[in-house]
Amino acid sequence: MSASQSKKLEAPASEHVCPWQHVYLLDNFLRPLLHNPRKMFTPYVKSGMKALDIGCGRGFASLGLAHLVGETGLVVAADLQPEMLEMVGRRALKAKLTNRIRLHQCGSATTDLHENFDFVLAFWMAHERPDPDGFLHEVYHLLNPGGNFYLIEPKMHVSAKDFIDFTSQAGSIGFIKKANPSVRLSRAVVLSKPDQNF
Numbered sequence: 447m448s449a450s451q452s453k454k455l456e457a458p459a460s461e462h463v464c465p466w467q468h469v470y471l472l473d474n475f476l477r478p479l480l481h482n483p484r485k486m487f488t489p490y491v492k493s494g495m496k497a498l499d500i501g502c503g504r505g506f507a508s509l510g511l512a513h514l515v516g517e518t519g520l521v522v523a524a525d526l527q528p529e530m531l532e533m534v535g536r537r538a539l540k541a542k543l544t545n546r547i548r549l550h551q552c553g554s555a556t557t558d559l560h561e562n563f564d565f566v567l568a569f570w571m572a573h574e575r576p577d578p579d580g581f582l583h584e585v586y587h588l589l590n591p592g593g594n595f596y597l598i599e600p601k602m603h604v605s606a607k608d609f610i611d612f613t614s615q616a617g618s619i620g621f622i623k624k625a626n627p628s629v630r631l632s633r634a635v636v637l638s639k640p641d642q643n644f
Contacts, residue, residue, distance in 0.1 A: 483510020501571030
């Protein structure tokens with residue numbers, strides 16, 4: 447694998463996760479036309495930042511974020527499935543972005559990361575987590591003060607009510623709603639961790 451790894455790759459153990467064999471249905475040559483990473487993330491990601499893409503799949507968002515963080519930044523592409531990370535590694539090598547993308551295999555219940563980020567992305571994956579409250583708490587602790595959490599969920603799997611409830615739950619943890627961006631086929635919100643804890 448071309449990009450550096452944080453952890454030895456092992457087979458996943460979750461029945462709720464979209465299998466890696468189906469990834470090309472979601473992430474193919476048409477995906478950037480539907481979801482343009484540069485357009486979506488430029489307001490929140492700057493050169494030199496450290497970003498985390500949780501549930502990165504084959505890496506369309508990770509590669510887009512890598513362009514935005516620049517030579518001095520870093521993107522951690524995290525996924526439960528080793529096959530996904532192998533695809534990200536190959537794509538990073540082809541795009542000459544291995545110096546700014548680090549691969550990391552998540553655990554089945556947590557990311558197993560113990561570092562801080564300026565930006566965290568969860569694109570069409572939070573509904574797959576078995577413990578939504580635990581997931582929100584983990585993201586909150588992974589963010590630097592003032593950092594942003596961009597949450598995007600698919601309309602076909604997450605109802606408007608469930609998304610509002612999840613956003614309210616995030617507010618009770620300490621997140622502040624920053625924006626409600628329009629993302630095709632999705633429900634989306636950008637949440638911010640306050641600069642100071644009150």
